[in-house]
Amino acid sequence: MEASERRTRFEERVRIERDFLVPINQRFGSRAPLAGMTEAAIFSWEKRAAELVGEIDVPRVAELLREAARRAELLADNSRDVFTADRRVGPDGLATLRRMLEEALT
Amino acid sequence: MMDNLLGVYIFGSVARGERDALSDLDLLAIVADGRGKVPEDVVLRYVPPQLREMEASISWYGGNRLAEMFRNGELFAWHLHQETKPIFEREQVIAALGKPAPYSGACEDVASFEKILRAIPHQLITSPKNAVYELGLVYVCLRNICMAASAVLCGRPDFSRYSPFALGGMLPIPLSRNEYETAMACRMAGQRGIMPPLDVTPAKVTDIYDRLAPWITALRHRLEIKHGGIGETNEV
Numbered sequence: 001m002e003a004s005e006r007r008t009r010f011e012e013r014v015r016i017e018r019d020f021l022v023p024i025n026q027r028f029g030s031r032a033p034l035a036g037m038t039e040a041a042i043f044s045w046e047k048r049a050a051e052l053v054g055e056i057d058v059p060r061v062a063e064l065l066r067e068a069a070r071r072a073e074l075l076a077d078n079s080r081d082v083f084t085a086d087r088r089v090g091p092d093g094l095a096t097l098r099r100m101l102e103e104a105l106t
Numbered sequence: 107m108m109d110n111l112l113g114v115y116i117f118g119s120v121a122r123g124e125r126d127a128l129s130d131l132d133l134l135a136i137v138a139d140g141r142g143k144v145p146e147d148v149v150l151r152y153v154p155p156q157l158r159e160m161e162a163s164i165s166w167y168g169g170n171r172l173a174e175m176f177r178n179g180e181l182f183a184w185h186l187h188q189e190t191k192p193i194f195e196r197e198q199v200i201a202a203l204g205k206p207a208p209y210s211g212a213c214e215d216v217a218s219f220e221k222i223l224r225a226i227p228h229q230l231i232t233s234p235k236n237a238v239y240e241l242g243l244v245y246v247c248l249r250n251i252c253m254a255a256s257a258v259l260c261g262r263p264d265f266s267r268y269s270p271f272a273l274g275g276m277l278p279i280p281l282s283r284n285e286y287e288t289a290m291a292c293r294m295a296g297q298r299g300i301m302p303p304l305d306v307t308p309a310k311v312t313d314i315y316d317r318l319a320p321w322i323t324a325l326r327h328r329l330e331i332k333h334g335g336i337g338e339t340n341e342v
Contacts, residue, residue: 008218010218010222011218011221011222014222014243017239017296018229018233018236018239021236021239022233022236025233025235025236025239026233026235029234029235029236029237029238030235033235033236033237033238033239033295033302034239035238035239035242035292035295035296035302036239036242036295036296036297037296038296038297038298038299039299040297040298040299041295041296041297041298041299042299043299044295044299044300044301045299048301
């Protein structure tokens with residue numbers, strides 16, 4: 001495989017995390033930013049976001065995040081996977097969860 | 107179930123003797139191939155009493171995958187080879203694997219992290235409220251770039267948290283320790299759920315990126331010229 005073609009698992013993880021973090025932080029980024037998709041990061045965000053007055057169902061959003069992270073195997077701190085060559089993380093259902101997240105945020 | 111667990115090892119800052127307030131306890135759990143994980147509490151019961159209050163982060167590997175990493179000379183194999191300290195061994199897994207093959211992927215790995223970094227300016231424009239996440243990426247990419255580069259430039263990979271400030275043969279990194287620690291805090295917020303820094307703005311992240319990008323490019327060029335790896339031109 002050409003070096004320029006190489007795609008690490010970490011690159012794929014970043015792509016998925018951005019996909020889910022961006023809509024959350026568009027709504028919450030100023031006061032309760034979500035910083036990642038590990039269990040600890042989602043739990044921390046859920047506590048901070050729940051303290052804000054709003055119409056968003058925060059526990060529902062947090063559960064969607066957890067489900068997405070579970071399917072994409074992002075819940076653990078896999079920082080040492082950064083040098084692991086691609087094992088494509090592309091589980092079915094992430095696009096559906098992303099749509100459900102958008103709906104939960106509106 | 108217990109028979110599935112072949113070994114438990116400590117690595118990372120605790121194994122290096124660099125434990126500080128930000129350290130977690132990195133554990134490597136090696137399990138029998140094809141038989142799945144064991145419950146976490148089975149692994150944690152081997153943690154020495156003086157380390158039990160630390161937050162543990164377990165990396166699970168089967169014996170075959172671990173052996174593959176050593177055969178491929180992956181940087182994580184060198185990380186384990188240099189640092190692991192056994193706290194339980196049904197059999198001597200790490201020692202039996204011996205020295206990993208030479209690490210020759212530094213240029214490729216640096217290019218991969220550069221690619222992630224290059225997307226950050228655009229991300230900050232389109233999603234400015236995601237600045238904490240993006241600055242966390244700056245930290246993890248920079249640290250891993252410097253770990254990979256140190257293997258070539260210093261003859262031995264430096265896995266420490268502050269490896270970017272210890273890289274020989276390069277101009278000093280254009281980043282203050284304070285900025286680096288803010289980026290680190292962003293990453294830890296995304297991994298461990300600590301409170302994210304409140305003063306991270308898109309302009310600040312862009313400024314840091316603009317200073318780092320040419321330095322990293324120069325680093326990669328230096329690696330391409332040298333084009334060696336640990337175990338090849340530089341024995342460890």
